[in-house]
Amino acid sequence: MSKLKKFKNTQMLIATLPLVALIALFFIFCGVIQTYGYRLDMYLQIVFNEAVVLAVVATGAIFIYTLGTFDISLGASTLFAATLGVTVYNKTESLALMILVLFATGIACSLFNSVLASVFNIPAFVTTVAMMSVLSAIASQIITTDGGALGGISIPSSVVKPYSGTGFKAMLLIIYFAVCFYVFQLTKTGRRMKFIGGNPLCASLTGIKANKYTIIAFTMAGIGVGLGAFLTLTYTPSVTTQTASSIGMNIFIAIVFGGMPISGGPRSKIYAALIGGFSYMLLNDILEIVIDSSAAYGITQVISALFFMAVVYITSMNYRTQALPR
Numbered sequence: 001m002s003k004l005k006k007f008k009n010t011q012m013l014i015a016t017l018p019l020v021a022l023i024a025l026f027f028i029f030c031g032v033i034q035t036y037g038y039r040l041d042m043y044l045q046i047v048f049n050e051a052v053v054l055a056v057v058a059t060g061a062i063f064i065y066t067l068g069t070f071d072i073s074l075g076a077s078t079l080f081a082a083t084l085g086v087t088v089y090n091k092t093e094s095l096a097l098m099i100l101v102l103f104a105t106g107i108a109c110s111l112f113n114s115v116l117a118s119v120f121n122i123p124a125f126v127t128t129v130a131m132m133s134v135l136s137a138i139a140s141q142i143i144t145t146d147g148g149a150l151g152g153i154s155i156p157s158s159v160v161k162p163y164s165g166t167g168f169k170a171m172l173l174i175i176y177f178a179v180c181f182y183v184f185q186l187t188k189t190g191r192r193m194k195f196i197g198g199n200p201l202c203a204s205l206t207g208i209k210a211n212k213y214t215i216i217a218f219t220m221a222g223i224g225v226g227l228g229a230f231l232t233l234t235y236t237p238s239v240t241t242q243t244a245s246s247i248g249m250n251i252f253i254a255i256v257f258g259g260m261p262i263s264g265g266p267r268s269k270i271y272a273a274l275i276g277g278f279s280y281m282l283l284n285d286i287l288e289i290v291i292d293s294s295a296a297y298g299i300t301q302v303i304s305a306l307f308f309m310a311v312v313y314i315t316s317m318n319y320r321t322q323a324l325p326r
Contacts, residue, residue, distance in 0.1 A: 018259035018275045025282040032286055045166060047281050049235045052169050053078075053228045053244070055277030058251045059180050059270070060224020063217035065255060066184075066268040067210075068197040069124040071113055071218070073132035074225055075248035080135040081105040081229040082239045083142050089155050090146075098155075102233075103226030109135065110222030111215065118211040132248065140241045154238030164234045176227055177274060180220065184270040189216060197264030254280050 029047070033040045057074055064071050081102050089098040109131065116127045147153035163169075184190035196203040196210050203210065232244060255262055257279045258272025291299050 015259065018257060018272070018279065021257070022275050022279045022282070025279055025286070029282050029286050032289055036289060038289075043285070047278075047285055048166055048169070049231075050285075051278045051281035052173050053231045053235070054247060054250055054254055054281060055274050056173060056176060056231060057221075057224045057228040057247055058254045058273035058277050059177055060221035061251050062180070062255065062260070062268065062270055062273050063184070063193060063220045065260070065262055066190075066193045066197045066264045067214060067217055068200070068264040069117065069214075070252075070262065071110070071124065071128045071221060072248040072252075073109070073113065073128040073135060074221065074251060075244045075246060076132040076135040076139070077106055077109040077222075077225045078228050078232065078244040078247055079239070079241075080109065080139045081226055082232055082243060083139040083153070085229060085233065086153050086155050086239050087142060087146065089159070090153070095159055099230060102229045103223065106225030106227075106229060107219060107222035110218040110225060114215045114218035117218075118214040136241075136245075139239075143239060143241055152238050152240035152243075155233070157237045160234045160237050163230075169231060169234065172227065172231065173274075176224070177270075181270050183220065184268075189213065190270075193217060194264075194266045194268055197268065198266045250280060 029043075030040060033043050057078060061071060061074055084105050085098045085102040088101045089095065092098075113124075113127050113131055116122045117124050143152050184193075192203070192208050193213050193216075195206075196208060196213055200210060228244070228247070233239075236243075251273075252262060254276035255272050256276065258269065258274065258276030260269045260272035260276075261267050287299070287303055
């Protein structure tokens with residue numbers, strides 16, 4: 001019993017580490033801001049605006065990662081959706097139509113990936129890398145043609161100003177997270193996704209159709225892409241070739257920071273994206289403020305990578321060493 005109790009205590013400790021890290025990073029961030037004499041409220045708003053987009057897109061991506069696969073084209077999908085949304089608004093001046101295009105594009109891009117992965121059995125790595133290149137190229141062509149490579153394309157700030165408040169964005173995040181939490185934790189869809197991610201062969205032998213849940217997972221991710229594109233435009237009502245360029249890779253980091261293995265399966269946690277997204281942005285902004293030099297970006301990336309590997313090592317301590325192969 002003592003070994004079992006020790007094992008449970010270790011599991012509980014490791015499970016709470018991401019939340020503890022988030023709280024610690026928040027207080028460190030506040031301390032750094034105060035030390036450098038910056039306005040805390042302004043910087044907190046900046047962090048929130050950056051983190052809410054990553055948290056939303058990563059929350060949808062949790063469904064894909066739970067299946068044991070991944071999609072690194074989500075950043076390119078967000079850029080493509082935002083580009084089409086801005087283009088449609090500039091031609092129609094209809095906010096409702098722009099929002100409809102944002103979500104339709106996000107879902108369509110994700111569904112296309114899911115069809116290639118589930119129906120044609122093309123490896124997710126090949127599919128998503130190809131889609132990332134194609135979507136980025138198309139979006140860049142539209143942007144440079146309509147607005148130039150540097151200036152980009154934009155919509156009037158007055159169009160999205162009513163939706164740019166922190167309270168409204170927090171409400172959207174909470175609603176989307178609540179829907180994802182319900183599907184992931186309280187329905188058979190979420191349970192079967194974990195089963196597929198844990199052992200696809202066993203899931204297949206029990207009659208669970210992986211293709212069906214792959215399509216559902218990518219659809220949920222597509223909704224997150226559409227919402228992320230909308231939140232991006234409410235923060236900066238313009239789109240350049242660099243918009244959302246880092247989201248695809250940052251999702252990896254956010255999910256691991258949140259305490260979820262990117263291998264998916266039963267250890268998947270829907271809240272990992274929420275905790276990890278805000279943790280990563282806090283850490284990133286702390287490093288950018290502290291390391292104020294021409295080499296700040298490179299040093300920041302190195303430190304983030306080291307921190308990422310440390311988190312992976314700590315969370316891997318919670319894995320069972322004698323488990324059935326996938």
